[in-house]
Amino acid sequence: MTTAPANTPIVTPSEWAPQKAIWTAWPADPAEWNDDLETPRRDVAALVRALSIAGNKVRVLANGDEAEATAHAALPIDVAEIIPAKYGDIWLRDTGPIFAQTPEGVVALRFRTNSWGGKYDLPDDAIVGDHIASIARTPIRRFDFVLEGGAVDHDGEGTILTTRQTLLNPNRNGWSKEAAEAALREAFGAKKVIWIDEGLKNDHTDGHVDNIARFVAPGRVVCQAPAGPDDPNAATLDAIAATLARETDAAGRKLDVIRIPGVGLYHNALGEVSPASHMNFIIANGVVVVPIYGTATEADALQALQTVFPDRAVVGVSSRGLLGCGEAGGGSFHCITQQEPA
Template sequence: MTTANNKNLVPPAEWEPHAAVWTAWPTGDDLWAPEAKFARLEVEGLIRSLSEDCNDRKGDKVKLLVKNEEARDNAYAALGDLAEIILQPYGDIWLRDIGPIFLSNELAASFRVNGWGGKYIYEHDDKVSRAVAWLADARSEQHEFILEGGAIDGDGNGTFLTTRECLLNPNRNPDWKSEVDAETALEKTLGARKVIWLDGGLMNDHTDGHVDNVARFVGPSHVVCQAPTGDDDPNADVLNAIYDVLVHSTDADGNKLKVTQIPSPGKYLNDEGDIVPASHMNFLIGNASVVMPTYGELSEEAAEEAVSILQDVFKDRQVIGQPSNYILTGGGSFHCITQQQPAE
C-alpha cells in the first residue's frame, strides 16, 4: 500500500550534494568469480576515488554495509576509517536496486523486491531498503510495486528516463498494461512529470535493460548515452536507436535535450565467450568525482575517450576511470552497487 503521494517531492539529481553514498562489500565466492577478493579490490578503488577531495569540492562520506564479521574485518583492513563500516544482512551488493530511493535526506521511498523478475532471489535483499532508510535516520515510505533504482534515471525536476524492456516487463508488475500505468505509479511515488521511454537496454543484461547502463542525466536538460565502438559492437542498433529517441526528446518543462555521446566498451566477452553488458554509462556522480567503470585492454582506448568527454561535461569534478571487470561478473558496475543519500 502506498503511504503518501509525493508528486511534488522528486528525488534530487545525482549531481546535487550528497550526505553519504551507500554501498556494500562483496562477500561469498559462490557469488563472485573467481573469488570475492578481486571484486573487493574494485569496490575499494571506487570508495577511495569517491572519498578524495578535488577542485575545492569535498569528497563523499561512504557508508559500507558488511554482512558478517569476516567481511567487516576485511573491509576495515582495506579501508580503515575511509568508510563507515556497518554490519547489516543483505543478499548481494546491488544497493541501487535493493536499497531505497531517497527523496530527501530524511525521506526514502522503498519498493518491493522480486529478484529482478524472479531471476536472482537472495535472502535479506527484500529487507535492505527499509534497513538502509533506518540506518540513515530517514523515514521509509513503502510502495507495493516492483521498482529497481537502476531502472530509472532522473533530472531532479520530474523528468525520468527508463526502458520498456524493464519497466513494462511482465516479470515485474504484470498489472501494468501500458506506459500510462507505469507513469501514474512514478508520478504518485517519485513526482514524475514526464517519462522518456527507450525501447531496451544492453544485450544479455541481467536486469532486463536497466536504463543506467544506456542513458543518464548529467545536468539540466542534458543526457549522456553511448555510441557504438567497433564494427562488431553487439549493441550498435540499440545504442543508435537510443540516441535517436533522445535527440528528439524534451524534458518536463519542454526544453530540448542536449545529448552527448561517449564510446561504448564495444564487444566484451567473458571467459566462456559470452557477450557481457559492459557499459561506460554505469558511472557514479560523486560530490567531487565521477567514477566511471573500465574493462581492460580491449576497451582501453574507448575508455580513455569516454573519460575525456565526461571530464568536459563535469568541469567541476574529477572524472576517474576505475577497473570494474570483476564486479561485472555479478552483472553490473559502480552505479549498480551504490545509492546516494541527499544532503538536504
C-alpha cells in the same frame, strides 16, 4: 523506524545535487561470485577510495564477520564507515532505498523487490533497504509495486528516463505504459517519462537505463556510440540516441544529447558477451567515477565525460571484477551504490 505521510509532495533530487553520503556494500557471499570474492572486492575498494579522496562520506555494509573484518582491513576508518548488515548481494541501487525530499525532509522510498523478475532470489535483499533507512534515521514511504533503482534515472526536475524492456516487462508488474507512468508520478512526482526501448545485450537486469543513458544536467543526457563495426550493441546504441534526440524534458526543453565512445565488444572470462558500459558511472561530490574495462576506447570516453563534467574530477576505475561472468556480477559502480542527499 518511522513511516512518512503518503500525501506530502515529493521531489527526487538529481544525482549531481549535494550528497550527504554514498551507500555501498562489500561482496560477502562466495556463491554469488564464483567462489572468488577477492576480484570484486578489489573493484569495490578502489571505488570507495576514489569517492573518499574527493571528500565523500562512504558507508559500506558488511554481511558477516569475515566480510566485516576484510572490509575494515581494505578500507581504513578515514576512508569509509563499515556497518554490519544483512543483504543478499551488493546491488544496493536496486535493493536499497531511493532517497527523496519532501517539505518535512528526506524520506526513503521503498518498493517491492522480486529478484529482477525472479532470476536472483537472495535472502535479505527485501529488507536491506529498511535497514539502510533505519541507520540513516530516515522515515520510509512504501509503494506496493516492484521497482529497481537502476530502472529509472532522474533530472531533479520531474523528468525520468526508463526502458520499456524493464518497466513494462511481464516479469515485473505486468504494467501498461499508462499504469507505469501513473506509478512513477505517485512515487517520484514525475512530470514527464522518456521511454527507451531496450538496454544492452545480456543485461541481467532486463535493460536497466543506468547502463545506457544518464541525465548529467537539466536538459542534457549522455549515451554511448558504437565502438566499432563489431560492437554487439551498435543498433541499440544508435536507437537510444535517436529516441533521446526526439524528446523534450518536463520543462519543454529539447534534450541536448551527448554521445561518448562505448565499450564495444567485451568478452568476460567465460567468453560471454558482457554488458560492459561507461554509463554506469557515479556522480558524487567533486568526482565522477567511471567504470573502465581495459578497452581501446576508454581514454576517449573519460576525456569526453570530463568535458561533460568540467567542475568534477572524472576518474576511471576498473570494474571488470564487478562485471564478472556467468551468473556472478553483471553490473558496475552505479548498480552497487545509492546516494543520500544533503
